[in-house]
Amino acid sequence: MSLAMFVQHFFNALTLGSLYSLIAIGYTMVYGILRLINFAHGDIFMLGAYFVFFGTIAFKLPWLPAVLLAVAASSFAGILVDRIAYRPLRDAPRISALISSIGVSFFIQNLAIVLFTGIPRPVQQPKILTGIMQFGAVRILPLTLVVPTISFVLVLGLLWIVNKTKPGLAMRAISKDIETTRLMGVSVDKIIALTFGLGSALAAASGIMWALRYPQVHPLMGSFPGFKAFIAAVLGGIGSIQGAMVGGLLLGFIEIMIVAFLPALSGYKDAFAFVLLIIILLVKPTGLMGEKLEEKV
Amino acid sequence: MKRTTRNALCNLLLLAAGAALLLWVDRTFDRYVVQVLNLIAINTILALSLNLIYGFTGMFSLGHAGFMAVGAYVSSLLILPQAQKQTIYILKPLIWPLSVLQAPFFVAVLLGGLAAALFAILISVPVLRLGGDYLGIATLGFAEIIRVVANNIVPITNGALGLKGIPSYANLWWTYGWCALAVIFIARLVQSNTGNVLKAIRDDEVAAKAMGIDVFKYKVISFTVGGFFAGIGGALLASLLTTIDPKMFTFMLTFNVLMIVVAGGLGSITGSVLSGAVITVLLEWLRFVENPVTIGGFTIPGVPGMRMVVFSLALLCIILFRREGIMGMREWSWDMLFRGRTRGGEAR
Numbered sequence: 001m002s003l004a005m006f007v008q009h010f011f012n013a014l015t016l017g018s019l020y021s022l023i024a025i026g027y028t029m030v031y032g033i034l035r036l037i038n039f040a041h042g043d044i045f046m047l048g049a050y051f052v053f054f055g056t057i058a059f060k061l062p063w064l065p066a067v068l069l070a071v072a073a074s075s076f077a078g079i080l081v082d083r084i085a086y087r088p089l090r091d092a093p094r095i096s097a098l099i100s101s102i103g104v105s106f107f108i109q110n111l112a113i114v115l116f117t118g119i120p121r122p123v124q125q126p127k128i129l130t131g132i133m134q135f136g137a138v139r140i141l142p143l144t145l146v147v148p149t150i151s152f153v154l155v156l157g158l159l160w161i162v163n164k165t166k167p168g169l170a171m172r173a174i175s176k177d178i179e180t181t182r183l184m185g186v187s188v189d190k191i192i193a194l195t196f197g198l199g200s201a202l203a204a205a206s207g208i209m210w211a212l213r214y215p216q217v218h219p220l221m222g223s224f225p226g227f228k229a230f231i232a233a234v235l236g237g238i239g240s241i242q243g244a245m246v247g248g249l250l251l252g253f254i255e256i257m258i259v260a261f262l263p264a265l266s267g268y269k270d271a272f273a274f275v276l277l278i279i280i281l282l283v284k285p286t287g288l289m290g291e292k293l294e295e296k297v
Numbered sequence: 298m299k300r301t302t303r304n305a306l307c308n309l310l311l312l313a314a315g316a317a318l319l320l321w322v323d324r325t326f327d328r329y330v331v332q333v334l335n336l337i338a339i340n341t342i343l344a345l346s347l348n349l350i351y352g353f354t355g356m357f358s359l360g361h362a363g364f365m366a367v368g369a370y371v372s373s374l375l376i377l378p379q380a381q382k383q384t385i386y387i388l389k390p391l392i393w394p395l396s397v398l399q400a401p402f403f404v405a406v407l408l409g410g411l412a413a414a415l416f417a418i419l420i421s422v423p424v425l426r427l428g429g430d431y432l433g434i435a436t437l438g439f440a441e442i443i444r445v446v447a448n449n450i451v452p453i454t455n456g457a458l459g460l461k462g463i464p465s466y467a468n469l470w471w472t473y474g475w476c477a478l479a480v481i482f483i484a485r486l487v488q489s490n491t492g493n494v495l496k497a498i499r500d501d502e503v504a505a506k507a508m509g510i511d512v513f514k515y516k517v518i519s520f521t522v523g524g525f526f527a528g529i530g531g532a533l534l535a536s537l538l539t540t541i542d543p544k545m546f547t548f549m550l551t552f553n554v555l556m557i558v559v560a561g562g563l564g565s566i567t568g569s570v571l572s573g574a575v576i577t578v579l580l581e582w583l584r585f586v587e588n589p590v591t592i593g594g595f596t597i598p599g600v601p602g603m604r605m606v607v608f609s610l611a612l613l614c615i616i617l618f619r620r621e622g623i624m625g626m627r628e629w630s631w632d633m634l635f636r637g638r639t640r641g642g643e644a645r
Contacts, residue, residue: 037430088617095357098430099559100616106552107609113602223548227441230434271445274438281435282423 001260004137009260011144015213017252018151022206023229024236024244025158026078026199032175032239033195035094039101040081041203042226043108046219048074048204049211050116053123063126071204078200079193087189105223112219120218123211147209154205155245158198162241167194175239224270231277237287246288251276304631312477319469331469332537333581338472339533341573342479344557345566346526351555352563353487354519355499356425357433361527361554363440364413366447366546368528369535370454372409373463375400376536381462389452402466406475406532413528416443417521425516428502437548447543459542460535467536475533479526484566486522495519499564553580556612560622568624575623583607 023045030038051073055066085104089097129146132139162168170191173181182188210225211217228251236247251273259266280287322334343361350358374382374395382391390396400408424435447454454460486492494515497505506512535541557576561568583604615622 035430037434085613085617092620094429095433096616096620098357098433099555100613102552102555103609103612103616106549107606107613110602110605110609114600114606118602227437231438234431234434267449268445271442274442277438278423278435281427281431285427285431 002137004139005260007138008140009256011140013253013256014249015144015147015252016256017249018148019206019210019213019248020225020229020232020251021245021248022151022154022202023225024233024248025155025241026203027230028233028236028238028241028244029171029195029199031233033171033178033192034086034090034097036086036097036101037230038086038199039098039226040085040104040108041078041199042222042224042229043105043112044074044078044081044200044222045203045207045210045225046112046217046222047077047108048207049123049217049221050112051204052208053121053211053217056124067205067208070208071201074204074207075197075201078196078203082193082196087192105226109219109223116217116219118219120216123215123217125212125215129212143209143213147213150205150209154202155241158202159241161198167191171195228273231273234277234287235280237289240287240289243287243289250288300632303635307631315473315477319473323469333577334469335467335472335533335537336581337574337577338469338476339530339537340554340557340577341476341570342526342533343530343554344561344569344573345479345483346523346530347554348558348561348563348566348569349483349487349495349519349526350523352558352565352569353492353499354495354516355502356516356520357429358436358520358523359433359548359551359555360420360436360440362546362548362550363436363443364417364524364527365531365534365550366440366443366543367413367416368406368409368531369541369546370409370447370460371412371528372405372532373460373535373541374398374453375405375408376402376464376466377460377462378464385458385461386452386455387458388456391455392452395453402464402471402536406471406529406536409532410525410529413531414521414525416528417524418517421517421520425513425520437551440546440548440551444543444546447546454543457543459540459545461540463535463539463541465536465539467533472533472537475529479529480566480570483522483526487566491515491518496564556608559612560615562622562624562626564626565622565624565628567627567629568622571623579611580604580608 023041026041026044027038030036030041048070051070052066055061055069056063059066061069081104085100086097089100125143129142131142133142133145162171170181170186171194173184173186174188174191178188206225207222210221229248232247232251233244234247235250236243236245238244254276255269255272258272259269323331326334343365346364347358347361350356374391375398379397379399382396420436420439424432424439427435448457450456487495494505494510495518497508497510498512498515502512531546553576557572558569560576561570561572586603586607587601
């Protein structure tokens with residue numbers, strides 16, 4: 001493989017990886033706080049993409065307001081899902097909330113099929129992002145530079161919120177001990193809603209960029225990226241935001257590079273992540289950067 | 298009459314009545330009704346097998362579609378006529394031993410179940426060390442891997458084209474026969490000492506371990522039996538539908554089975570049997586939502602996809618408002634029927 005080819009694959013992998021990272025962060029934040037795998041997260045990602053699609057096509061909005069509106073709407077959808085489907089089950093066995101989230105996921109997917117039809121629709125890219133940039137023999141899409149940059153900025157913003165602000169402090173406290181945090185006078189339900197809001201906003205941002213990168217939207221587009229991003233979160237160590245980022249990037253690189261170097265395996269592309277999941281669960285269930293979870297008896 | 302003798306007699310009578318009913322149904326109703334009845338039996342088998350794994354042993358497994366795929370492919374390859382095998386494998390011919398192997402329907406279904414059971418044993422070694430939701434996601438992962446593999450090993454599975462023209466041997470006798478076998482086997486299993494151990498593991502794994510129970514061994518037993526019946530269900534479904542392809546065995550299929558189990562009640566065989574019938578009929582009935590309906594001159598256009606919207610809403614309502622399902626953990630028994638007469642009469 002020539003160096004130029006490798007550089008192109010590198011940027012593709014970086015793009016895919018940062019898209020996975022953004023989704024994985026939402027999984028990891030919710031799991032860190034509620035110990036819940038939010039199956040509906042991938043469908044929020046899909047909603048974000050559709051909101052922008054309709055904003056720009058149907059309502060003829062310029063890109064920036066369309067994107068901001070879509071992110072806000074998806075964020076609200078995430079909070080709504082928590083309020084309706086998860087909050088009533090806080091005291092129920094953990095698996096009940098998980099089944100509820102599977103139900104929500106199928107509900108959103110099928111509602112999207114009913115409302116938006118099941119046909120994939122092409123997405124028009126904004127003008128600045130079209131075209132190909134040429135550096136010597138290397139040809140790369142502008143998007144493969146823009147997506148990682150935006151993702152990086154978003155993650156930095158999130159880390160600032162989680163580590164430097166009071167709500168962020170409350171989030172970290174809840175993930176350690178929800179009852180004690182409640183006794184400290186923190187309005188736990190509001191902080192959980194905020195967590196869902198932030199996670200969903202990142203998922204929507206990822207969905208929008210995904211729709212631009214692979215220019216189409218589809219009601220089921222969230223299910224595979226969703227599963228894979230969850231795997232990325234486990235890979236990095238569930239509960240850790242940096243871990244989710246590292247896991248997402250790693251998964252992106254593994255998927256792109258295996259297909260690049262071993263084209264014979266390209267048919268098995270969707271299985272890599274699951275194989276990786278099983279290996280990591282066996283070898284190091286806490287993930288690369290995870291904290292050790294103690295089993296309470 | 299002793300209680301056990303009476304119950305055994307009643308069970309036999311029930312089986313005979315069921316057989317008579319099947320004979321009558323088979324002769325009276327059209328193909329659509331018979332098809333739905335077949336689906337009820339298959340869904341009941343699938344629900345029972347998941348209920349054994351999740352409801353009785355507490356292992357949250359989302360790998361049912363994978364077991365079903367294994368059972369369906371193995372048994373279909375054994376009953377497909379040789380000529381048909383040559384016609385449908387367009388891209389690459391079927392590899393040698395499979396291209397000539399043939400088996401009677403019963404043996405094929407049984408082998409399908411055994412293959413799924415073998416697969417369950419294989420994955421149980423790595424997977425059953427995990428608990429709770431991690432187990433769910435890992436089994437889901439295995440099911441997806443199976444699907445991707447079935448899509449890619451063209452000389453065996455015919456890839457994305459799938460298998461067509463599978464002989465439709467699955468009639469009411471076969472499906473309800475297997476269904477009765479599944480009910481009896483799993484009911485006896487959970488009532489036995491082994492069943493008590495499984496429930497102990499479900500209720501408190503650490504305590505069970507402390508009592509000296511070999512938790513891993515019993516988990517493997519439950520997982521394997523569950524996998525076996527899921528494979529049987531898949532094999533019967535393949536013959537009933539006469540065509541299978543990898544797209545059929547997505548997470549959606551597992552979701553349907555999970556829905557039946559949750560709706561019936563986790564840890565209730567009666568619940569799974571009841572809800573297997575209720576949910577299957579509901580799913581069929583919901584097809585009408587997708588067709589145009591004419592009421593008093595107005596035509597409401599059918600909405601494609603509406604069926605699954607209603608279905609997933611139903612699951613959400615059950616999990617939010619009636620988490621224990623139809624039966625909770627209760628079971629129906631003959632004793633309930635005769636309680637009035639035998640109260641205080643016999644020592645239990």
